[in-house]
Amino acid sequence: MRIVLVANRKSGSGRTDGDRIQALLKEHGADVQSIDLDDLDEPLPEADRLVVAGGDGSIGVAARAANRADLPLAVLATGTANDFATALGLPRDLEDACALAADPDAPAQHREVGLAGGRPFVNAAAAGLSAVASRLAKPHKARLGRFAYAFGAVRAALTAPHTPCTVRCDGETVFDGDAWQVVVAVSGAFGGGANIGGTRPDDDHLDVAVVPARSRLALARHGYHMRRAMLTQQQDVPHHRGREIDVTVPAGTEFNVDGDLRRLDPARFTLLEGGLRVVVRRD
Incomplete structure (x- = not known):
């Protein structure tokens, strides 16, 4: 070998x-x-x-x-x-x-690979609370490990503002308003143990989920469902699939792209043709 x-x-x-x-x-x-x-x-x-x-x-x-x-x-x-x-x-x-x-x-299993403005990602690219949480977690990673993300998430939920955004899925506007978080997903995993749920590894589509800006109290419920990979099952969370996702956010807004903070202009998300064969355990 x-x-x-x-x-x-x-x-x-x-x-x-x-x-x-x-x-x-x-x-x-x-x-x-x-x-x-x-x-x-x-x-x-x-x-x-x-x-x-x-x-x-x-x-x-x-x-x-x-x-x-x-x-x-x-x-x-x-x-x-x-x-x-x-x-x-x-x-x-x-x-x-x-x-x-x-x-x-x-064995090797086929998985999709996303592109965030040309940058490859395998999990998720998120704007809003996820990006704020990642920035807040960064100084604590060496001491807290993956628990730094939970620390950052709690602080972000208590203090971060919502983000105005427009989301287009294959050219159709599917959300236009203020959001706590917008997540464009491949595996759907992010934040040291969260997952939006509902993704498919081989459907040749990206997923996008939006948490609309409502009360901060509702964020606790959404956080609970993200930890159980059930966010997309919530009726008040728009969830769509497409081959091209465009997210319009204010200039300078950061996206958490598989743990790395990046400004994307434009914030356009597509799939890498052919995807990936990843080595996995035998069943």
Whole structure:
């Protein structure tokens, strides 16, 4: 098994140990060649599989490289939130994850990959409270880990303003007003354990869910349903699917794109043609 390994050493507050990962992969019979995350835009060496060690943001970048090289992608979840690995039931233990990544008989499952203004993402891109929560959580990640997102979410819910936005799905306006949050989703996972629910991994469509701006008390109910992947089942939460989602928000509004804060102009979301084959556990 020839593996190209890309490890983001900054992920998870610098916890990614590329040398240890290489050793574990080799113990399971893999021939490993390492490259830097910044080199993923270049042609990859000849390989049977691409392996990424990092957080959700790194997975998105690696997903596009795997798509371009027509290689399966194996994920070693070494970030802070690791929402993608959780959504797919991938091993969180590093030794178990390396064993799966190096297993030549492990199955590969098709997954969609979104593009946020050209930036690949595998979970969700959200404006509103999610972006505020991510900014508030950032200083606390090293100390609190994934619980920093819950801390940020509570503070955002208590203090952040709503956001005026217009959402178009395949050219049709589906929401126009003030919102606490708008989420464009692939897996639908975000925020260290939340999920909008209702997404489909292979329908060739993006999902968009909007939490309209009503009372702050209602946010507790929506937060409860996000933690149980049931947000899109709520009657007061518009939920639509499309191949192209356009979100118009005030200039300078940040989006939380798989944990990375970005300003998108325009905020247009599409799918990467062909998607991704990701290595998963056997049933």
